[in-house]
Amino acid sequence: MDTKLLAGRRQLVNRWGQDQAQPANVVVSPTMTVEKTQVHCLRCDQRTSRAQAMLPNDQYYCPKCLNLGRVSTLARFYHVPEPNQFYPPADVLAWQGHLSSLQTRVASEVKHSMANHEHRLLWAVTGAGKTEMIFPTVAQALQRKERVGIASPRVDVCLELYPRFTAAFRVPIALLHGRAKESYSYKQLTICTTHQLLRFYHAFDLLIVDEVDAFPYASNKALLYATKQALKPTGGLLLMTATPGKTLFEAVRRGHLQVSYLPLRYHGHLLPEIHCHLCWHWRAMLNKGRLPAHLLFWLKTRCRSQQRFLLFVPRISDLGPLKDILQRVLPHSVKFATVYSNDPDRLTKVQAMRDHQYLFLVTTTILERGVTFPGIDVGVLGADEPVFSSSALVQIAGRVGRSAKCPNGQVHFWINEYSRSIRQAQKEIRTMNIKGRRLLSEMSAL
Amino acid sequence: MKCLLCNRPIYWQVPIAKLFLFGPLTPPRICERCRAKFQHYMGPFCPCCGRSSGNGLCAECRRWQDQYGWVLHNRCLYHYNQAMKEFMHRYKFVGDYRLRAVFHAEMQSFIDRQQYDYLVPIPVTQETMATRGFNQTAGLIDGYDGHLLLTRAVEKGVPQSAKSREQRLQTPQPFKLQPDVSLDHRRILLVDDIYTTGRTLYHAATLLKAAGAASVSSLTLSG
Numbered sequence: 001m002d003t004k005l006l007a008g009r010r011q012l013v014n015r016w017g018q019d020q021a022q023p024a025n026v027v028v029s030p031t032m033t034v035e036k037t038q039v040h041c042l043r044c045d046q047r048t049s050r051a052q053a054m055l056p057n058d059q060y061y062c063p064k065c066l067n068l069g070r071v072s073t074l075a076r077f078y079h080v081p082e083p084n085q086f087y088p089p090a091d092v093l094a095w096q097g098h099l100s101s102l103q104t105r106v107a108s109e110v111k112h113s114m115a116n117h118e119h120r121l122l123w124a125v126t127g128a129g130k131t132e133m134i135f136p137t138v139a140q141a142l143q144r145k146e147r148v149g150i151a152s153p154r155v156d157v158c159l160e161l162y163p164r165f166t167a168a169f170r171v172p173i174a175l176l177h178g179r180a181k182e183s184y185s186y187k188q189l190t191i192c193t194t195h196q197l198l199r200f201y202h203a204f205d206l207l208i209v210d211e212v213d214a215f216p217y218a219s220n221k222a223l224l225y226a227t228k229q230a231l232k233p234t235g236g237l238l239l240m241t242a243t244p245g246k247t248l249f250e251a252v253r254r255g256h257l258q259v260s261y262l263p264l265r266y267h268g269h270l271l272p273e274i275h276c277h278l279c280w281h282w283r284a285m286l287n288k289g290r291l292p293a294h295l296l297f298w299l300k301t302r303c304r305s306q307q308r309f310l311l312f313v314p315r316i317s318d319l320g321p322l323k324d325i326l327q328r329v330l331p332h333s334v335k336f337a338t339v340y341s342n343d344p345d346r347l348t349k350v351q352a353m354r355d356h357q358y359l360f361l362v363t364t365t366i367l368e369r370g371v372t373f374p375g376i377d378v379g380v381l382g383a384d385e386p387v388f389s390s391s392a393l394v395q396i397a398g399r400v401g402r403s404a405k406c407p408n409g410q411v412h413f414w415i416n417e418y419s420r421s422i423r424q425a426q427k428e429i430r431t432m433n434i435k436g437r438r439l440l441s442e443m444s445a446l
Numbered sequence: 447m448k449c450l451l452c453n454r455p456i457y458w459q460v461p462i463a464k465l466f467l468f469g470p471l472t473p474p475r476i477c478e479r480c481r482a483k484f485q486h487y488m489g490p491f492c493p494c495c496g497r498s499s500g501n502g503l504c505a506e507c508r509r510w511q512d513q514y515g516w517v518l519h520n521r522c523l524y525h526y527n528q529a530m531k532e533f534m535h536r537y538k539f540v541g542d543y544r545l546r547a548v549f550h551a552e553m554q555s556f557i558d559r560q561q562y563d564y565l566v567p568i569p570v571t572q573e574t575m576a577t578r579g580f581n582q583t584a585g586l587i588d589g590y591d592g593h594l595l596l597t598r599a600v601e602k603g604v605p606q607s608a609k610s611r612e613q614r615l616q617t618p619q620p621f622k623l624q625p626d627v628s629l630d631h632r633r634i635l636l637v638d639d640i641y642t643t644g645r646t647l648y649h650a651a652t653l654l655k656a657a658g659a660a661s662v663s664s665l666t667l668s669g
Contacts, residue, residue, distance in 0.1 A: 052544060
């Protein structure tokens with residue numbers, strides 16, 4: 001067994017046929033504890049009733065984290081403490097770009113904080129350039145021979161981060177996610193999905209979690225626990241998001257988390273605000289083959305002026321009728337596509353949108369974060385439905401005006417009624433803009 | 447209650463007729479959408495392997511007939527389609543033992559209609575038992591007292607599921623009969639999870655027949 005692959009990880013090894021003595025540095029530990037009525041999985045920290053988790057012959061398994069390989073009382077964990085034997089080159093950072101004065105301020109704050117291994121929240125608006133801002137922090141950690149992990153709940157985000165980091169750093173990087181073909185390899189810098197963190201144990205000196213408020217990380221206790229386990233007890237943790245939720249605010253308020261704000265985008269413009277339009281029974285209209293008048297007007301003006309946009313809908317089942325209507329009412333020269341999560345052509349359609357082959361995409365919440373199309377508008381039909389949480393709405397609104405060339409754009413919602421999340425999203429954007437304006441005036445005063 | 451396969455909530459309304467029949471109320475374990483992905487075998491069946499066949503014995507079973515001079519009477523419940531493949535993967539190889547409940551009702555209703563003396567699930571090797579933790583076949587008929595008449599020797603090399611068709615057919619006898627069991631004029635019902643070539647079931651059946659069993663029939667979940 002290669003002990004190097006076990007460093008900082010916990011691997012499940014069956015008891016069967018493992019009677020011979022272990023290498024000296026391997027720590028063997030149990031996988032589960034059996035309590036009176038429940039079993040407790042030591043990988044995902046979740047409890048299951050004994051009846052649910054039962055195997056024959058008084059053995060138990062954890063049904064909660066099955067996808068990462070079954071944890072059962074038939075196996076044990078093998079773990080090798082992280083040795084930190086890395087030999088990074090002297091100039092790890094190959095990145096030549098430069099940060100704006102605002103970004104530099106936040107970046108150095110984060111860098112200093114991570115040198116002291118603090119736990120910190122980086123709250124930066126959508127399109128603030130978070131990835132570039134953490135480059136100095138990551139470079140510092142790599143030079144100090146620390147093991148660095150960058151995790152995100154979304155595979156798409158990981159796949160987007162990987163090429164950016166390989167271009168920016170002169171160290172080999174491991175990319176781990178559920179659909180990956182190549183197997184795990186031991187590298188100083190690891191980019192992975194948050195689910196993969198469940199396999200690590202006291203591995204990282206610096207762990208950066210991007211988009212902490214995204215599904216499924218935010219509400220998933222197992223993943224929060226995984227983060228804690230993957231980090232060394234003395235390690236530094238940096239959480240990044242544009243839309244921190246209640247629990248993070250609470251942690252900040254109680255002083256468990258330090259916080260850094262960046263209320264302005266990298267180009268120094270404010271966030272676009274949300275415009276709402278009431279239109280009752282839009283779904284019934286849709287099913288009858290009609291569109292709300294304002295939406296139709298909005299679509300037609302954009303088609304006429306060739307303004308690119310994204311149109312979000314709450315359900316996959318809304319895409320079909322909407323597509324039929326749009327094909328009827330819009331001129332035939334207008335090219336568009338519908339995209340949803342299980343769409344076989346999902347990636348090619350998004351790429352085609354990037355290549356300006358489509359004027360617009362109609363989509364569900366899958367494109368809410370991590371994708372950038374320069375100079376677009378955004379519309380959301382039925383933004384009051386529960387699938388659109390306030391953070392999702394802020395993220396959707398944040399798709400607009402991300403490039404320095406066209407920093408302005410419009411965000412329109414068509415709704416049956418005002419929901420709490422819409423109000424919350426509007427409030428969050430307004431608050432950030434107030435902070436942003438203050439910062440702008442401070443800067444101009446300097 | 448959530449669907450064991452897709453984890454969506456199941457909305458189940460107890461049929462009124464059921465309320466008046468004083469039987470146990472068993473809520474469904476998987477949702478309608480997942481249920482619809484599994485495909486039942488519809489007649490006409492091949493009397494031997496239990497899979498669809500237009501006219502009597504299928505070509506494969508004729509080969510068994512030639513080889514042994516008798517055929518096994520197998521009943522196969524579901525097609526081995528994509529959904530079943532995924533189910534088997536999750537149940538056997540991922541090891542989600544809860545999934546044994548998914549087809550429990552179908553297996554039960556078939557077994558209850560049969561006349562047999564011994565209900566014999568196909569055994570697994572000791573190693574499988576120690577790593578997987580359960581016998582998938584015995585799990586499917588959970589609640590019945592399966593008679594463990596057979597034991598399975600340790601397989602050398604590749605498991606059955608990783609072999610090609612020809613390799614499967616050449617598998618040597620993996621089973622041994624438990625010592626001092628008498629099967630004189632006993633009727634045996636064998637149970638297995640998947641019927642692929644029939645090799646496994648024929649091996650088991652030969653052994654049982656040689657020990658004096660009056661009849662051997664079998665039930666498989668899929669094939």
